[in-house]
Structure formats: structure tokens, C-alpha cells
Amino acid sequence: MQYEKEFLIGLYRTMVRIRNFELKAEELFLQGKLPGFIHLYIGEEAIATGAMANLRKDDYITSTHRGHGHMIAKGADVKKMMAELYGKETGYCKGKGGSMHIADVSIGVLGANGEVAGGLPIAVGAGMAIKMQKKDSVVISFFGDGASNRGAFHEALNWASVFKLPIIFLNENNQFASTERVTETTSVKNIGDRAKGYNIVGATVDGNDVIAVYEVVKEAVERARNGDGPTLIEAKTYRIKGHFVGDPELYRERSEVDEKWQFEPISRFESTLLKMGMLTDSEKDSIWKDAEVEVKDAVNFAEESTYPAPESALQDLFESDEGYDY
Amino acid sequence: MREITFSEALGEAMLEEMQRDPTIFTYGEDIAKQGGIFGAYKPILGKYKDRIIDTPISEEVIFGSALGAALAGMRPVAEFHFSDFLFTGMTAVANQIMKFKYMTGGQGKIHLILRGPDGISKSAAAQHSESIETLFMHIPGIKIIVPSTPYDMKGLFKTALKADDPVICFEHKMLYAKKGPVPEEEYYIPFGKADIKRAGKDVTVVATSRMVHESLKASEELAKEGIDVEVIDLRTLVPWDKETIIESVKKTHRLVVAHETWRRGGWGAEIAATVQEEAFEYLDAPIMRVGAKNVHIPFSPPLQDFVVPDYKSVINEIRKVVNV
Numbered sequence: 001m002q003y004e005k006e007f008l009i010g011l012y013r014t015m016v017r018i019r020n021f022e023l024k025a026e027e028l029f030l031q032g033k034l035p036g037f038i039h040l041y042i043g044e045e046a047i048a049t050g051a052m053a054n055l056r057k058d059d060y061i062t063s064t065h066r067g068h069g070h071m072i073a074k075g076a077d078v079k080k081m082m083a084e085l086y087g088k089e090t091g092y093c094k095g096k097g098g099s100m101h102i103a104d105v106s107i108g109v110l111g112a113n114g115e116v117a118g119g120l121p122i123a124v125g126a127g128m129a130i131k132m133q134k135k136d137s138v139v140i141s142f143f144g145d146g147a148s149n150r151g152a153f154h155e156a157l158n159w160a161s162v163f164k165l166p167i168i169f170l171n172e173n174n175q176f177a178s179t180e181r182v183t184e185t186t187s188v189k190n191i192g193d194r195a196k197g198y199n200i201v202g203a204t205v206d207g208n209d210v211i212a213v214y215e216v217v218k219e220a221v222e223r224a225r226n227g228d229g230p231t232l233i234e235a236k237t238y239r240i241k242g243h244f245v246g247d248p249e250l251y252r253e254r255s256e257v258d259e260k261w262q263f264e265p266i267s268r269f270e271s272t273l274l275k276m277g278m279l280t281d282s283e284k285d286s287i288w289k290d291a292e293v294e295v296k297d298a299v300n301f302a303e304e305s306t307y308p309a310p311e312s313a314l315q316d317l318f319e320s321d322e323g324y325d326y
Numbered sequence: 327m328r329e330i331t332f333s334e335a336l337g338e339a340m341l342e343e344m345q346r347d348p349t350i351f352t353y354g355e356d357i358a359k360q361g362g363i364f365g366a367y368k369p370i371l372g373k374y375k376d377r378i379i380d381t382p383i384s385e386e387v388i389f390g391s392a393l394g395a396a397l398a399g400m401r402p403v404a405e406f407h408f409s410d411f412l413f414t415g416m417t418a419v420a421n422q423i424m425k426f427k428y429m430t431g432g433q434g435k436i437h438l439i440l441r442g443p444d445g446i447s448k449s450a451a452a453q454h455s456e457s458i459e460t461l462f463m464h465i466p467g468i469k470i471i472v473p474s475t476p477y478d479m480k481g482l483f484k485t486a487l488k489a490d491d492p493v494i495c496f497e498h499k500m501l502y503a504k505k506g507p508v509p510e511e512e513y514y515i516p517f518g519k520a521d522i523k524r525a526g527k528d529v530t531v532v533a534t535s536r537m538v539h540e541s542l543k544a545s546e547e548l549a550k551e552g553i554d555v556e557v558i559d560l561r562t563l564v565p566w567d568k569e570t571i572i573e574s575v576k577k578t579h580r581l582v583v584a585h586e587t588w589r590r591g592g593w594g595a596e597i598a599a600t601v602q603e604e605a606f607e608y609l610d611a612p613i614m615r616v617g618a619k620n621v622h623i624p625f626s627p628p629l630q631d632f633v634v635p636d637y638k639s640v641i642n643e644i645r646k647v648v649n650v
Contacts, residue, residue, distance in 0.1 A: 060398060094431035103430040110397050111430060115421050121390020122422060128391055129398030132351060132376070139394075152418075155384040159391070162382060316432035317466055319490035323518030323565030 003211075005278050011053060011210050012273060013287050015045040015266050018069040020291040021078060024299060025068065025085060025099075029245045034085050036098045041069035043208075043240035046265035047172050048073040050213030051140055054221045060108040060126045060139040062119030064172075065100045067112030070142055076104050082298035088305035095308040096316060108137075116177070117147035120156035120169070127165030127230075138166045138224040140217070146177025148191045157198040157232065166224035168217060169232045172207060174239035179251045192234035200230050207235030208265040240264065327507040335476035335508050336497070337369020339483035340403070342512065344374050347401060350487060351377035354388055354405025354442070363407055364443050364502050385415030392438040393423045401487065402438045409444035409496060410453050423492050424467030435490045440468075441483075444496035445536055445586055446634050452622035455630075457587040459496050459534075463563045463596070468492045469517055470563040474538035476506040478561055481515030488514070498536045498586075518565035522574070526556035529580040529644055532571055532597055534560050537584045537616070537635065544640035553648055563593055571597065572605045579610040580647040584640050589617030614643040 022040045029038045041048070044066070052073035055061070063070040071081055076092075084091025085099055092102045103111040110126060113119045123141035130137045147153055148171055160167045171191045175182050188194060195202020201223065205216045213235055220231035238260040242249045273279035314326045330338070344350045352370075354362070358380040361367035370378060381388060385406070392402040406412050412419060419440065427436050445457045462470050469491055473479040479497070486493040523538055524545050533541040538559045545555035556574055560566055575581050581601055583594030598613040619633045 060394075062394070092431060093429060093433075096431050097429040101429040103426075103433055105397055105430070105434040110394060111426065113422075115417065118390075118417070118422055121387040121418050122394035122397070124387050125391030125394020125396070125402065126398040127394070128402075129395040129400040132400060133398075152386045152390070155382070155387045159382055159384055159387045317428045318469070319427070319435055323567070325565065325568070 008273060008278050009283070009287075011049050011214070012269055012279065013291070014049045014073050015210065015269065016287050017078070017291045017294060018045045018048065018072050019266055020288070020295045021068055021072060021081070024295045026241070026245050028085070028299070035087055038085070038099055038245045039066040039243065040241040040245065041066050043260070043264050044172055044174055044237045045069055046210035046269070047170070047207045047213055047235045047237060048142070050210040051168070051170055051217040053214050054217050055138070055140065057107055058135070058137050060110055060123070060137065062110050062123045062139070062141045063112040064119065064142050064144060064147075065112060065114050066144070067102065067142070068099070071102055071104070071109060071112070074109050075107050076102070076109060078294055079298045079301040082295070083302040083305050086302040086305070087307065088302055089308035089312070090301070090305040094312065094316065117143055117150040117152040119143060120147070120152045123167055124156050124159050124165060127160060127167045128163065130166055131163065136225045138168065138221050140168045140170050142170050142172060144177060145171065145173040145175065145182040145186060145191060146180070148194065149186060157194070157200065157230070160230040161198045161200045164227065164229035166227070167230040168220045168224060169230060170217070171232065171234040173234050173236045176239050176243065176251070178243045181251065190234055192232060195232035198232070200232060202232045204234040204236065207237035208263050208268060210265055210269050238263070327509055329505045330476055330508050331502065332476045332479050332497070332504050332506070333366045333502045334369055335480035336366055336483060338508070339480045339487065340367070340370050341373060343484055343487040344377060347487070349399060350401045350403065351379065352403040352405065353379035353381050355381060355383050355407050357405055362405060362442070364499055366443065366497060366502050385411055386418045389415040389440060390418035390422055392440065393418070393426055393436065396436050396438040397434045403487070404438065404440050406440055406442040408454050409442060409458050410456050412440075412458065420465055424465055428467060436492045437490045439486050439493045439495060441495035442497065443499045445498040445500065446623055446630065447499040449625050449627055449630060450623075451625040455623040457496075457585070457618070459563060460587050460591065460593045462494050463593050468494050468564065471495045471517070471561065472534040472563055473497070473561065474501065474535050474559050476504070476508050478515060478521065478559070480508055481513050482517070482561060485514045485517060489517075496535065500536055515561065517562045518567050519561065520567035520570040521559045521561055522556065522570070523559045524555065524557040526554040526578065528554040528578055529582060529648055530556045530558060530571065530574040530578045531582045531584055531640060531644065532558045532560060532594070533584040534563065535586065537586055537640070540635070540637040541584050541640050543637035544644065547637065547641060548644060553644065555644065566597070568600060568604070571601060575601055575605050576608045579608055581609070581613045582616060582640065582643045582647060583613065584616035584635065584643075586635060587617060588620050589615055590620045592617045611647040614646055616640050616643050
């Protein structure tokens with residue numbers, strides 16, 4: 001592996017930060033401290049991390065309802081994320097959005113999305129804007145295997161191909177759309193093969209290998225920045241946790257999950273780095289410790305923050321409210 | 327004053343604002359070469375070629391991409407071809423555009439416009455003929471303009487092109503070719519300010535779009551009988567001008583609301599309910615509503631004429647309240 005230690009450690013650190021955030025979110029939800037739903041990204045950290053290592057601040061992403069990892073990898077403020085999960089006024093959405101609607105437009109995060117495939121048309125619009133502004137920014141649109149069966153996916157890929165937009169359509173194939181298995185709901189073995197239908201470059205990659213994801217996205221980002229149009233990438237992974245915290249998971253055996261856990265991306269990358277001498281045990285411990293502290297601080301921040309005033313529910317619908325009847 | 331068509335007024339608004347603001351661009355089906363399915367964009371054909379774009383028939387992306395483009399700093403104007411096809415991409419409108427700002431706690435400026443033909447045309451039948459503006463009034467998150475004259479079309483659209491909120495513009499198919507006075511000098515019409523298209527003292531009729539003209543025609547007929555009708559054109563449904571209506575009701579003591587959309591649950595019901603809540607003591611008669619019968623728009627001309635309201639429908643309802 002030809003990469004600098006600093007870069008590799010950076011990838012590892014990001015994955016560990018995501019993992020810690022997700023483990024804490026799960027714990028808090030099970031303690032009844034978080035309202036709503038929480039969709040965890042545990043086991044899929046390599047995709048957001050590897051992909052986002054290619055992006056600049058002026059690049060955009062659209063995310064999914066399983067979006068905490070994307071947010072963290074793009075540089076979001078973990079405190080504001082946690083506060084939003086609590087529904088506090090210091091959260092990213094001032095308590096109006098929750099986990100599924102976190103956005104940070106200032107760093108190019110055009111929203112997590114509660115609707116499957118909802119982000120793809122938005123990504124197309126950002127791609128159009130970039131092209132019209134003659135910039136070299138790119139968009140990564142994350143979506144799951146279920147989304148690839150929706151009309152928005154097909155319309156977005158066709159459109160992006162026709163107009164040669166700088167978009168990377170990044171499919172996170174975690175094998176399940178809610179409770180439905182991809183093999184039972186999807187007509188192709190590899191979602192990456194669907195690129196052929198839209199005359200764009202397609203690839204299928206091991207989504208639990210952070211370097212593999214980084215490299216395939218790197219090529220796609222270069223193509224996009226050079227004006228050579230969109231790419232469809234399928235990153236195959238496995239959803240270790242249920243669809244949401246509390247999912248009874250009637251659709252699979254525990255043994256299947258245990259087996260897949262052997263291939264989870266963080267310990268896999270960790271043993272590679274240890275073997276290469278790029279990571280020492282003490283560095284590893286301090287990275288985990290830092291991540292735990294970061295999340296603990298975020299929880300403290302969220303818990304000390306106040307709930308929004310009820311009447312603030314009537315703010316933020318419009319930029320200008322003149323004449324609007326609340 | 328010179329007279330131009332509704333379409334020409336729309337085109338002028340676009341050209342003036344595109345010249346002022348390089349982030350404005352427009353796209354949809356049959357736009358760049360045809361100027362829209364009814365030629366509403368004919369005045370902009372051949373102008374600003376990079377900013378007037380033909381797209382695939384792909385409604386969810388036409389609407390959803392407007393949100394993405396706005397967030398990335400552009401001012402998109404997306405055409406919906408026929409308002410009926412808003413349903414095809416409705417999730418991008420109702421689940422994304424109308425919710426984004428609110429559910430992210432006020433992030434981003436969602437300056438985008440969805441616009442296109444709405445309303446009945448001759449025997450276009452159910453999937454090319456509906457007036458569905460009420461749906462967008464019911465769901466929070468988008469401002470609605472429903473112009474009735476070339477003057478209003480231009481002034482409201484120019485305001486929309488400067489607004490920092492999402493706006494939807496419903497242009498009635500039967501009005502595109504209608505001419506009216508439009509000044510040469512620049513002007514903007516603010517949202518939420520109704521226009522009294524005819525002053526009168528006996529009964530107030532609140533209407534929008536094509537029904538403004540039907541209501542004016544009704545008022546001319548009734549004037550012959552000595553019934554003096556005040557016709558208020560709301561011009562925008564979100565926000566809507568409550569004050570002008572209540573002031574008028576204080577004077578006439580009678581109210582009829584007239585729209586082309588279905589009578590059941592139409593926006594007229596909202597106006598009627600609000601006026602009875604806030605100005606009940608001024609009313610001398612029940613508020614009456616004019617709207618399409620609660621079926622889809624049928625094909626055969628006598629069927630369409632039976633379902634869709636016109637000036638005679640307005641006269642019928644006015645007669646019910648003036649004789650009380």
C-alpha cells in the first residue's frame with residue numbers, strides 16, 4: 001500500500017469516530033433518551049470514510065436515513081448532530097428534523113433523507129448547478145440497495161448521463177431494504193451493472209475495504225472533475241444492525257450476522273495497519289479513547305442544551321414569512 | 327398603455343430577470359425549442375441558450391433537481407408541463423422542496439420556481455385539465471401565485487424570481503393568449519396583496535385566474551339588473567390577503583368565492599371559513615362557493631361544460647345571497 005501513514009490513520013480515525021457515535025446513539029436510544037427512530041451505520045463505516053476522503057469542502061453530498069456516518073465523514077459537528085438526535089434547540093435542525101433530516105448546507109451536506117432515493121434528484125440539481133457555474137466541484141449521492149429499484153434512481157442516472165453531470169452515485173448495498181433481502185427484490189446480482197443501461201461507468205467494490213472504496217471513488221471523482229460525467233459505484237457491505245434500533249429482525253438468523261461480523265471494516269483495516277506497522281497498539285487505544293471522549297462531550301452538550309421553545313415550531317418554514325398564516 | 331399577451335408578459339418577466347441575475351435558469355420538457363407545451367415561453371426562445379434547457383420526461387428529477395440546484399446557489403425555474411403531472415413527481419415537491427427548509431431548521435435559501443399550465447382547456451379530459459392549486463395551499467412550504475392578467479403575470483413572476491422561498495405558479499391554459507395592458511417600465515407585485523378588479527357595493531366575489539374573468543362577466547350581466555358586484559382577485563393563495571376580503575365584506579355584507587378547482591375542499595372553503603370566523607357579524611347571508619363538481623374533468627364538451635364552473639355558475643350563487 002503506497003499511502004502515507006497520516007492518511008491511513010486519518011481513515012481509521014474517521015471510521016472509529018463513526019462507530020463510537022453509532023454505539024452511543026444505540027445505547028442512548030435503548031435507554032429511552034432519544035425520541036423517534038435511529039438507523040445505524042455500524043459495519044458500513046468504510047464506505048462513507050473511503051468515499052469522503054476524496055472530497056473537498058465545496059463538494060456536495062446527499063445522504064440517506066442511515067446518514068450519521070456520511071455526516072461525520074464530511075466534517076459535520078458531532079455535538080450538533082447529537083443535540084439534534086435529542087431534539088434540542090442546539091441541534092443541526094433546531095429539533096425540527098431529527099436523525100433522518102440532518103443537513104449542513106455550509107459544508108455541502110444537502111440533507112440526510114427520510115425517503116428512499118429522495119436524495120438522488122437533489123444531487124442531480126447540485127450537479128446541474130456546478131456545471132452551470134463552471135466549477136470543478138462534485139456530488140456524491142449515497143443511496144441503498146432498495147433505492148436502486150425506485151424510479152428516482154433510474155431517472156437521475158439517465159439525466160446525469162445525458163447532461164454529463166459531475167455526480168458519483170454511490171450505492172451502499174447492505175443487503176437489506178428495511179426487512180427485504182436484496183436477492184429477493186432486485187433483478188440484478190450487481191447493482192453496479194445497472195450503469196450499462198445508462199451508458200456510464202459502473203463498478204462494484206468491496207464496501208468493507210476502505211482503501212478499495214477510496215480508490216474506486218477517487219477515479220470517479222477525477223472523471224467528474226474533468227467533465228467526463230457520472231459514475232455508478234456499488235459498495236457491497238452488510239447491515240450488522242436491524243433496520244432501526246428495536247427492529248425484531250425476523251428476517252434473518254443471528255448466525256448470519258455473527259458470520260458477517262467477521263468481515264466488519266474497522267477491525268479488518270486495523271489488523272492490516274498493525275501488520276504493516278502503520279499503527280501501534282497505543283496509537284490505536286488513543287484513537288478509540290479520543291473518539292469516546294468526543295462522543296461523551298457531544299452527549300454532555302446535548303443533555304445540557306435546552307429543548308426548543310414550543311412556539312419556535314412556527315419558524316423556519318420560509319425565508320420571509322410576510323403574510324403567511326400560521 | 328401597450329397591450330401584450332399573458333405569454334408575452336411571462337417571457338418579459340423571465341428575460342428582464344435573467345438579464346439581472348445570471349443564476350436564473352429554466353428547464354423542463356419542450357422548453358428550449360418549443361417554448362413550453364402551450365408556447366408560454368415563446369418570447370425567450372433563442373435567448374440565453376445555456377440557461378434554457380430541454381430535459382428528459384422525468385418529473386421527479388425536474389422538481390427534485392430544482393431543490394438541489396437552489397441549495398447549490400442557482401435560481402431554477404422548472405416547468406411542470408401540465409399541472410396534472412405534478413402528481414408524477416409530487417414526492418419531490420411535497421416531501422423534499424416543501425419540507426427541506428423547515429426540517430433542517432431553516433438552512434439554505436430555497437429560491438426556486440415551479441411553473442406551468444393549469445386548469446381546463448377544451449376537452450383535454452381528466453389527465454390534462456385539472457386545477458390543483460388547493461393541494462399546495464393545504465401542505466405548508468410553498469408560495470402560490472395564480473395570475474389572471476398579463477399585468478399580474480409579469481409583476482408576480484418578477485417578484486417570484488427575486489424571492490428566497492419556493493414558489494409555484496399556476497398559469498391557466500385559457501389565459502395564455504389573452505391580452506392586457508402592461509407598462510413598459512419595470513414593476514413588481516408583492517405576494518399577499520389582492521387586487522380589486524371591479525369595485526361594487528352589493529356582493530363580494532373572491533376569485534383567481536380564469537374565474538376572475540368569469541366573475542367580471544357575471545358582474546356585467548348582474549349590473550344590468552342593478553346588482554353591483556365587487557370582484558377581488560386574490561392573485562396569490564399563499565400568502566392570501568385576508569384583510570382586503572374582510573374590508574370588502576364589511577362594505578357589501580355578502581361573499582361568494584369562485585374557483586375552478588373542485589368545490590369540495592377547495593381553497594374557497596378556507597376563505598369562507600376564515601371570513602365567518604373573523605367577520606361573521608358583517609354577513610347578511612351565508613357565504614356561497616363556486617367550484618367544479620366533484621368528479622374528474624370529462625372529455626365530451628357538454629359533460630365538461632356541466633362540470634366546470636363559468637360566469638353562469640357565479641351568477642347563480644350571487645343570486646342566492648343577494649335575495650336573502
